[in-house]
Amino acid sequence: MTIEKIHIYHTNDLHSHFEKWPRIRSFLQRRKAEHAAAGEPCFLFDIGDHMDRSHPYTEATLGRGNTAMLDDLGYDAVTIGNNEGITLAPDNLDALYRDASFPVVLGNLFRADGIRPGWAVPEAFLTTPSGLRIGLLGATADFTSSYEQLGWRIGGPGAWLAAAAPQVKEHCDLVVCLSHMGSTADDRLAEEAAGSVDIILGAHTHHVYPDGRMVGDTLIGAAGKWGHYVGEIELDVDRASGRIVRSRAAVHDTDALPAPEDDLSFDAELRKEAGVLMGTPVFNNPSDLPGSWTHPSPLSKFFSQALRIHTGGDCAMYNAGIFLGGLKKGGVSRMDLHSLMPHPINPCIVRLSGAELEEAYELSLDPGWPEIRLRGLGFRGEVMGKMIHHRLKRSEDGRLMVGGRPVRRDHTYRLATLDLFTYGFFFPEFKQVPKEYFMPEFIRDVLAEHAVRTFGHAGS
Structure with a gap:
């Protein structure tokens, strides 16, 4: 039996935590060189959400800077996550990989x-x-309402992969799925596509x-978030039959990796560049x-x-924690707006009966909410903060x-709020009532729009 050793390295959900990138880059460059010297194939894959528009450099380049990093390191293929798919306008998503030399493997997204x-x-x-031939399949999570609002069609990722895997398997020795679906869906895919993935x-x-x-005969690798880990899969494959005779998975803690020269300066330099790219005043405050x-x-x-006018709401309610500071007098740039509200959060309208609005108002007065250290849901701040009510109060x-x-109580009201709620x-x-999302604009865009409408463009 003649064995070929195959090395696979994978990253996922970096969310533009570029402070981790120098160690990831240095580690992967070193491993690629070692494997090349040993005559062993090595492949790099990213499994989506590499970008997050909460980082000013990603915002300034609309993710194209992220793509360049992957390309420069020689990634062999990627798939997209929801941060690529639903935080960019369709034209910007079309441009995201325009100059990439790697394929974007994605089977469940359509115009x-x-x-x-x-x-x-x-x-x-x-x-x-x-x-030996390796077949790649990829799919991303099904955020149907958001994709449809942006003009896309999204299919069920698990069903698509399970159907496609046997067909791809016919033309290759190994099938690797790049799955931005989540752990439960991955387990289900391993069961449904047993023998093909x-x-x-x-x-x-x-x-x-x-x-x-x-899960069965399928090996699943996963490397956490924010660049804390780099995943590794090592395979020994029989060259004659294409059968895996040994497999090993591991993750590498990036904090334990050697620090390259630009370990501390890399992220700071990107932020400085973003300040230049987004430094022109949008309006004068x-x-x-x-x-x-x-x-x-x-x-x-x-x-x-701004929120009520943009959405046409009867009233508005949201958390004060979305503001990470204030707006200064004078010229306000895109960088200022991004620093103030870095969240990839969209405005929305929730349609409520008067009775439902009463219930929501009472819930919003929960004294414990302002101090909650909120994580996820698009929120990129520190604490939830006090709930703000606009044109909504007790007499x-x-x-x-x-x-x-x-x-x-029987009348329907349009409550302007944030998609995270x-x-x-x-x-x-x-979660159950009728909703209308406003996309692709973020809440910082809504504020800027109102400021320009109120004060005029800078220099006008």
């Missing part, structure tokens, strides 16, 4: 007319020096498998607009008007008022 975008391929094939590289739910996970996490502020008053006689009029964690009712 509204059912045609796959030109930058994506449903499968790809790699060949080792001995002639050899390796699943997982992402999305930020799980870590230090030694891999076997006539006076300081301080913000606050603990009480209504001049900034929250201004943003409340002296205890009645809830919208725009100065008593709420009618529609996932059911704070307001369970919001």
Whole structure:
């Protein structure tokens, strides 16, 4: 039996934590060189959410800087995560991989007319020096409403992969799935596509498998989030039969890796470059607009008007923690706006009956909420902060008022809020009621739009 040793390295859910990138880059460059010297094939894959627009460099380049990093390191293939898929306008997503030399393997995303975008391929094939053929499949999580709002069609990723895997297996020795679906969906795929999928590289739910996970005969690797780990799969494959005779999975803690020269300066330099790229004033602010996490502020008053006008809401409600500072008097640039509100959060309208609005208002007064250290849901701040109410308050006689009029329990109201509140964690009712998302604009874009409308463009 003649064996070929194959090395696979995988990253996922970096979320633009570029402070980790120098060690990842140095480690992978070193490993690639070692394997090349030994005559052993080595492949690099990223499993999505490499970018996150909460980082100013990603915002300034709309993710193309992230793609360049992957390309410079010689990644062999990637798939996309929801941060690539639903935080970019379609034209920007089309441009994201325009100059990439690697394939974007993605089988379950289509344009509204059912045609796959030109930058994506449903499968790809790699060949080792001995002639072993590796088939790649990729799919991303199903955020149907968000993709449809942006003009895309998204299919069920697990069903697509399970159907495609046997067909790809017919044309290769090994099948590797790049899966931005989450751990539960990966386990299900391993069961449903038993015999057709050899390796699943997982992402999305930020799980870590230090030694891999076997489900049947399928090996699943996963490397956590934010660049904390680099995943590795090592395979011994019989060249004659294409059968895996030994497999090993591991993760490498990036904090334990040797620090290259630019370990501390890399992220700082990217932020400096972003400041230049986004440094031109968008509007001139006539006076300081301080913000606050603990009480209504001049900034929250201004943003409340912006949110209600943009969405056409009857009233508005959101958390003050979205403001990471205030707006200074004078020229305000895109960099200033991004520093103030770095969140990839979209505005939305929730349609509620008067009775449902009453219930939501009472929930929003929970005294424990302002101090919650909120993580995820698109929020990139520190604490949730006080709930801000705009055109929504109790009168002296205890009645809830919208725009100065008593709420009618059987009337439908349009509440302007943030998309993070529609996932059911704070307001369970919001998950079920009719909603309208405004995409691709983020809440910082809404603020900028209102400021330009109010004060005019800078220099005008």
